[in-house]
Amino acid sequence: MALRFALLAALYEEPLTGYDLTLKFKTRLANVWNASHQQIYKELGKLHEEGLVSVEDIPQQGKPDKRLYRINETGEAALSDWVNTAHNRPPTRDPLLVKLFAGGLLDRDKLAHELADTRQIWREQLAYYRSVEAQYFTSRAEMPAHFRFQHLALRRGILGMESNLQWLGEVEAMLADLAAGV
């Protein structure tokens, strides 16, 4: 039920095509909401059927026509209702932690590899989030409230990744201790 509101929130900024939205979800919305292009196209279809967005077909040559989606008043009202309703925290499900819980069965080398890959991913994410912050959210001038809220969403990504990396440090230190027989 929330994917549609993530889409509406993205469209609330600017009209976009399914393709654009897919890119946006992979970049600026990466720390907010995940969705595949199949999900996005499907849900956009529903949103249109239900009259929350309008579509403008833009013919192209060589490529399939673009379908530019635009949030309308109904959609804005629905989004507004939703954002002002409380929701439960999403549940935690992390396969890496399941693995640690079954620690006795772990092959330490393989774990070390997975951790190294994870570190790489987290570092890149963090670097990306920081670059976005540096580009868009460091101006001394006063930012409109709307901008500040988006900055906070980004801050969550940054603080979260920092915490992840800090934790990884603890994990790797422990593995080193184990390897050294401490």
Add this chain to the structure above:
Amino acid sequence: MALRFALLAALYEEPLTGYDLTLKFKTRLANVWNASHQQIYKELGKLHEEGLVSVEDIPQQGKPDKRLYRINETGEAALSDWVNTAHNRPPTRDPLLVKLFAGGLLDRDKLAHELADTRQIWREQLAYYRSVEAQYFTSRAEMPAHFRFQHLALRRGILGMESNLQWLGEVEAMLADLAAGV
């Protein structure tokens, strides 16, 4: 596909009933993997069908009979394979961040309420995780590796909650600034 391994990991420690597992998922596994009792009972049935666990029926009076599940060698082998295979990071999906992304539509009072509730939940979680750490993971004596790995899973919960609360601080500070017209 991972729920079953979370179950196997929990059973790897000790034989449990569906009911016990439900409690364990709500407490010690809260920061690891979430699952409802319906999911758990169903998956236990499958695991039994597929021969990864054995069942002992324990008759009771007044209440339904207990079904005590025990991981067997096949199950242990499957779990071992799984924990030593790399998996992708779970995708991020947070309705609260979607709301911030659509910041312009937010009712500040309602947001403040949702944030206060969230703070409460996170504080309680953190307090719980810390109490578990104090109880089980502070002995000076050397802990078996298996125990240390579980401690790391818990550390993730602790560091994560600390980071969440730190972020909430930033959010509330920003809201206060806005309210003061800064």
Add this chain to the structure above:
DNA sequence: TTTTGTTATGCATACTATTGCATATCATGG
């Protein structure tokens, strides 16, 4: 005494997400 909570199991349905497949053109690099 009635309600609420705990113990204990499960089915059925609806919703959401993943994975595999399909199509078609253009640009770029090897």
Add this chain to the structure above:
DNA sequence: CCATGATATGCAATAGTATGCATAACAAAA
């Protein structure tokens, strides 16, 4: 010349999760 990746849209099948309902006894509190 051929493979890969970007642009651009989507369908179908499967897997996984959530939600609502059902049963049944006992204990404790209101």
